[in-house]
Amino acid sequence: MPRIIEVAKSGRARCRGCRQTIAKGELRYGEEAQSQFSGEAQMQWLHLLCAAKKHPREMKEALAGYSGEIPNRAEVDAALSSAMSDLKTFPYAEWAPTSRSRCQACKEGIDKDTLRIAVEREVEMGGVARPGAGYLHPRCARAHTKDEQLAEKLKQNSTGLKPEELQLVLEAL
Numbered sequence: 001m002p003r004i005i006e007v008a009k010s011g012r013a014r015c016r017g018c019r020q021t022i023a024k025g026e027l028r029y030g031e032e033a034q035s036q037f038s039g040e041a042q043m044q045w046l047h048l049l050c051a052a053k054k055h056p057r058e059m060k061e062a063l064a065g066y067s068g069e070i071p072n073r074a075e076v077d078a079a080l081s082s083a084m085s086d087l088k089t090f091p092y093a094e095w096a097p098t099s100r101s102r103c104q105a106c107k108e109g110i111d112k113d114t115l116r117i118a119v120e121r122e123v124e125m126g127g128v129a130r131p132g133a134g135y136l137h138p139r140c141a142r143a144h145t146k147d148e149q150l151a152e153k154l155k156q157n158s159t160g161l162k163p164e165e166l167q168l169v170l171e172a173l
Contacts, residue, residue: 002031002032003029003030003031003032003058003059003061003062004029004030004031004062004065004066005027005028005029005030005048005062005063005065005066005068005070006027006028006030007025007026007027007028008022008023008024008025008026008027008028008045009024010024011023011024013028013045014045015028015045015046015047015050016044016045016046016050016054017046017047017050017051017053017054018047018050020047022045022047026047027048027068027070027071028045028046028047028048029045029046029047029048029050029051029055029059029062030043030044030045030046031043031044031055031058032044048070048072048076049072049075049076049079052076052079052080052083053079053082053083054083055130056080056083056084056087057084057087057131058130059080060080060084063076063080088118088133088157089156089157090118090119090120090133090157091117091118091119091120091141091145091147091150091153091154091157092117092118092154092157092158092159092160093115093116093117093118093138093154093158093161093165093166093169094115094116094118094158094160094161095113095114095115095116095161095165096110096111096112096113096114096115096116096135097112098112099111099112101116101135102135103116103135103136103137103140104119104121104134104135104136104140104144105136105137105140105141105143105144106137106140108137110135110137115138115165115168115169115172116135116136116137116138117135117136117137117138117141117154117169118133118134118135118136119133119134119135119136119141119144119145120132120133120134121133121134137172138168138169138172138173139172139173141173142173150173151170151173154166154169154170155170
């Protein structure tokens with residue numbers, strides 16, 4: 001789906017982040033999404049700052065393709081780097097906060113307060129596919145991902161676990 005940064009042609013569009021009107025002549029971020037009513041493609045618009053906070057990966061891609069000047073570039077870059085630092089790098093291990101997730105491999109539930117592995121997958125939200133987390137039991141992870149470097153990646157990315165907790169995950173692989 002195309003993602004663009006452009007000057008607002010009118011003052012009618014509403015930001016999908018803050019719900020405020022995007023003024024005519026103001027720079028805006030847009031992405032094509034399927035309408036939930038007609039099924040046709042339509043543009044969804046956000047202020048640059050709202051897009052940097054809400055969709056940092058996609059916004060970074062759109063900024064790289066934009067050659068014009070951005071008046072509040074320092075503020076947008078700061079919001080973008082803050083949002084990017086909040087994103088976790090896949091794959092990582094964590095304690096399941098609820099019992100609502102299911103293992104992508106065996107389709108069984110993952111119990112609350114048990115260790116699970118998060119891997120990246122495409123999640124559809126509002127007609128737009130975005131990267132999101134999918135979860136696996138540690139015992140199912142190696143076979144499902146077919147990643148020979150999985151243990152090393154988990155060691156690097158699982159910053160929320162204590163060393164002994166991480167060791168439990170690695171043993172279950």
